[in-house]
Amino acid sequence: MMRHVLAGLAMVLVAGLHAQAAAQTTPGTIPTMADPFAATRSTDQARLLSERNAALLISGPVDPETYVLGPGDLVGLELTGVYSLTGEDVVGADGSVTFPQLGTFWFGDRTLAEARKMVRDRGRSLLRKAEPELVLKSTRTFKVHVTGTVAHPGSEAATPLTRVSEVIQESGGFLPASNLREVRITHRDSTTTSADLLEFLYTGGVSKNPLMRDGDVINVRPRTDEIYVAGAVLHAGRFDYVAGDELGALLKLIELHPRADTSRAIVQRFRNNVKWDTLTVELEPILSGVTQMPLKAGDRVLIRSVGEWRMGSMADVRGAVAFPGPIPVERGSINVAQAIQLAGGMLPDALPERIVLGKPFIPDSTRITDPLGNKNYMNALSTQGMHERIVDLTKGSGPLVEPDDIITVPQKEAWVQVLGQVVNPGFYPYYPKWTPRNYITAAGGYSHNAHKSMTQLSRGRFGDVGYAKDYDTVAPGDVLYVPEKNVQGFWSTVRDIIVVSGQAAALILVVRDITR
Numbered sequence: 001m002m003r004h005v006l007a008g009l010a011m012v013l014v015a016g017l018h019a020q021a022a023a024q025t026t027p028g029t030i031p032t033m034a035d036p037f038a039a040t041r042s043t044d045q046a047r048l049l050s051e052r053n054a055a056l057l058i059s060g061p062v063d064p065e066t067y068v069l070g071p072g073d074l075v076g077l078e079l080t081g082v083y084s085l086t087g088e089d090v091v092g093a094d095g096s097v098t099f100p101q102l103g104t105f106w107f108g109d110r111t112l113a114e115a116r117k118m119v120r121d122r123g124r125s126l127l128r129k130a131e132p133e134l135v136l137k138s139t140r141t142f143k144v145h146v147t148g149t150v151a152h153p154g155s156e157a158a159t160p161l162t163r164v165s166e167v168i169q170e171s172g173g174f175l176p177a178s179n180l181r182e183v184r185i186t187h188r189d190s191t192t193t194s195a196d197l198l199e200f201l202y203t204g205g206v207s208k209n210p211l212m213r214d215g216d217v218i219n220v221r222p223r224t225d226e227i228y229v230a231g232a233v234l235h236a237g238r239f240d241y242v243a244g245d246e247l248g249a250l251l252k253l254i255e256l257h258p259r260a261d262t263s264r265a266i267v268q269r270f271r272n273n274v275k276w277d278t279l280t281v282e283l284e285p286i287l288s289g290v291t292q293m294p295l296k297a298g299d300r301v302l303i304r305s306v307g308e309w310r311m312g313s314m315a316d317v318r319g320a321v322a323f324p325g326p327i328p329v330e331r332g333s334i335n336v337a338q339a340i341q342l343a344g345g346m347l348p349d350a351l352p353e354r355i356v357l358g359k360p361f362i363p364d365s366t367r368i369t370d371p372l373g374n375k376n377y378m379n380a381l382s383t384q385g386m387h388e389r390i391v392d393l394t395k396g397s398g399p400l401v402e403p404d405d406i407i408t409v410p411q412k413e414a415w416v417q418v419l420g421q422v423v424n425p426g427f428y429p430y431y432p433k434w435t436p437r438n439y440i441t442a443a444g445g446y447s448h449n450a451h452k453s454m455t456q457l458s459r460g461r462f463g464d465v466g467y468a469k470d471y472d473t474v475a476p477g478d479v480l481y482v483p484e485k486n487v488q489g490f491w492s493t494v495r496d497i498i499v500v501s502g503q504a505a506a507l508i509l510v511v512r513d514i515t516r
Contacts, residue, residue, distance in 0.1 A: 064112040072140025146171040148220035181240040188215040225297035232260035232305040247293035248286040268300040313403030317343035320350035336398030352393040358406040413477040418443040420482035421450035436468035451485040
């Protein structure tokens with residue numbers, strides 16, 4: 001009978017997992033993992049695009065060397081000298097402009113500087129002692145078309161002063177899958193220009209953010225290849241790869257952090273889908289431009305930071321000290337007692353036997369996320385947040401303090417906490433001569449399912465844990481914990497299987513022949 005129950009439970013759970021997967025997958029497609037950086041990258045790009053484009057609005061007057069005249073521009077003629085005359089005309093559809101004093105000019109596809117030279121040369125040849133000048137009074141407006149991976153493809157209004165980035169913003173901006181570095185612009189004469197907007201977004205430079213021409217078609221391509229940069233840089237993350245990318249130029253663009261190690265970098269280069277080479281690259285000649293390091297699609301670059309022993313760092317002293325807060329620490333230089341002295345020393349009500357020295361988690365360490373479900377509640381508590389140990393300063397100066405350590409100096413506490421399988425768990429006043437048994441009695445005694453022989457005592461919430469039977473007395477702030485007996489029953493095992501299976505997105509159900 002029990003075998004059938006377990007088999008039925010397995011079928012229900014498997015069906016549920018399949019249904020969940022089907023609900024998240026479009027028929028006919030292969031499920032893919034979501035890009036965890038996509039939302040952040042898209043938000044940052046939109047913000048940078050808006051900020052940089054706003055700066056273009058106050059970028060100054062028209063550059064005569066780059067501004068190309070076309071149909072719709074309003075130009076004026078000003079003559080000074082013996083004769084003082086003015087006139088104006090709109091550049092026609094054929095590129096012509098006529099001034100009665102000087103005749104007709106053909107300004108189509110001429111820069112403003114070229115057109116000015118044409119006017120000066122003719123004016124000086126026709127009118128003695130005259131100084132003619134051509135001025136641009138107002139710019140024309142025309143349509144350009146935006147295609148590809150933008151929020152709202154379509155036509156947008158532009159002027160000869162409008163740059164590619166501004167048109168893309170008007171089209172709703174980039175999408176998470178957009179390629180910022182290979183934006184293609186096709187002109188009316190079928191020639192093409194490319195825009196690389198990464199430099200514009202990070203530095204505001206417009207050298208690769210071209211101006212628009214009449215009838216341009218902008219195509220924002222989807223991302224295909226990437227480079228990853230991590231570590232001590234101001235703009236870490238994923239970047240579109242463009243053929244010809246070079247490490248020095250990229251690092252100058254995304255900017256090294258002031259604490260970056262400029263002597264060397266690590267480049268992880270993939271040879272195929274499963275193998276890669278780890279290269280150590282000398283950075284100084286690359287950053288100075290003496291040598292170059294060509295990049296390849298898929299490269300992962302790690303820029304290390306200089307060691308804390310070079311930069312110096314801080315530790316934090318908390319609790320019953322004169323001046324709680326950060327203190328300067330160099331690795332291997334001071335111990336716990338000296339660190340506390342730097343914070344002004346302990347207050348009169350401090351408890352020197354219970355100093356808590358906390359160290360941040362090592363990245364690959366294992367944490368117990370559910371202390372209530374752990375067999376040893378005290379040990380589980382001691383694994384939360386940081387690796388912590390109790391230092392008794394009455395028996396020495398304690399270990400060396402490292403940067404980012406947290407030292408907590410507790411105050412003397414007039415209570416003891418009783419937890420677990422007792423009738424009335426809670427806090428109880430401290431009495432100097434009371435034993436663990438006295439506190440269990442004060443808490444109403446053991447409950448019916450208490451594991452009496454396994455009662456544990458912790459020297460504070462993060463103190464050393466031992467069995468209560470090994471202690472004759474209890475100190476202020478101690479915690480007594482009475483575990484439950486036989487907590488891993490049949491249904492607890494089934495529950496654990498379900499939880500683990502759901503987290504792993506796969507179900508492994510072991511059916512035992514429990515009827516034997």
